[in-house]
Amino acid sequence: MTEHISEKVEQGIQILSLNRPEKKNAITVDMYQALSDALHHAELDDDIKVTILTGVGPDFSSGNDINDFLEISHTPEKMAPVMSFLQALTSYKKPLIGCVEGWAVGVAATMMLHCDMVFTARNTQFVFPFVQLGLVPEAASSFLLPRIVGHQKAFEMLMFGEPIDAEMAYQLGMVNHLCEPKESLCLAQKYAERLSELPSEAVLLSKDLLKCRTIDDIQMALMREGRIFKDRLVSSEAQDQFRRFLSKEA
Numbered sequence: 001m002t003e004h005i006s007e008k009v010e011q012g013i014q015i016l017s018l019n020r021p022e023k024k025n026a027i028t029v030d031m032y033q034a035l036s037d038a039l040h041h042a043e044l045d046d047d048i049k050v051t052i053l054t055g056v057g058p059d060f061s062s063g064n065d066i067n068d069f070l071e072i073s074h075t076p077e078k079m080a081p082v083m084s085f086l087q088a089l090t091s092y093k094k095p096l097i098g099c100v101e102g103w104a105v106g107v108a109a110t111m112m113l114h115c116d117m118v119f120t121a122r123n124t125q126f127v128f129p130f131v132q133l134g135l136v137p138e139a140a141s142s143f144l145l146p147r148i149v150g151h152q153k154a155f156e157m158l159m160f161g162e163p164i165d166a167e168m169a170y171q172l173g174m175v176n177h178l179c180e181p182k183e184s185l186c187l188a189q190k191y192a193e194r195l196s197e198l199p200s201e202a203v204l205l206s207k208d209l210l211k212c213r214t215i216d217d218i219q220m221a222l223m224r225e226g227r228i229f230k231d232r233l234v235s236s237e238a239q240d241q242f243r244r245f246l247s248k249e250a
């Protein structure tokens, strides 16, 4: 486990926190690996009933670390932990709750599409900046986002990458409940407790029933996106945007 992912397990609830607030919880390869390991561990541990994904500090996360994007484009094998995390996320069998405040950019926004419940503070801004970065949508968002918000809204969100605020995300059905800043974890914990008290086999079977019809499409979208994404990472469009952000020109 890297220092940048914190794990707490209490009364059947696993809380995984992105813990790199000085970099807006930008997610590194090591953090993906730690998240993936923690989800695998939770899946095998009968005492863990529910997982909450959250961030330390005012923001959930600014998405993939841009320095890592530059590094991965020279050493594509470093992409493996990212793919391993996306696999763990998409196939996770226990209830997964997303708890978001402040910025949720890129993969931080798309990972919420895989959560079973999402709680956001009113100051949350979801951003899908893939096209601006010269990239393409990832984490099966090209399949999930239009299913949740409809094609036209998804198109607009994915093409222009403009921030979607919490109220809009709620209206579009991306979020279960809104709350005040600093209250989302408390709210998520309340629902996690309720879920952990339900008959666990019935919970697992019900989640499976809800997800089983889309899992093949999600896996296919992951593969299709992944192939194109790897090529886009080394494209001059993307490399220029990464350097632009890191040199503070953005």
Ligand SMILES: CC(C)(COP(=O)(O)OP(=O)(O)OC[C@H]1O[C@@H](n2cnc3c(N)ncnc32)[C@H](O)[C@@H]1OP(=O)(O)O)[C@@H](O)C(=O)NCCC(=O)NCCSC(=O)/C=C1/CC=CC=CO1
Pocket (backbone or CB within 6 Å): 022, 023, 024, 026, 027, 061, 062, 063, 064, 065, 066, 067, 082, 103, 105, 106, 107, 108, 129, 130, 133, 138, 139, 229, 245
């Ligand atoms: C809008 C921001 C999120 C916040 O802006 P602001 O409040 O002005 O804060 P900053 O000054 O920009 O940031 C504070 C420090 O953190 C560093 N930082 C922030 N985000 C990143 C990042 N993503 N990677 C690396 N470093 C980051 C920033 O440089 C500052 O550092 P210093 O204090 O040392 O100067 C804004 O931060 C922002 O726009 N960030 C970038 C968002 C972004 O483009 N993210 C990538 C999204 S794409 C993605 O996630 C895609 C995938 C693809 C495929 C598979 C899996 C993963 O992800």
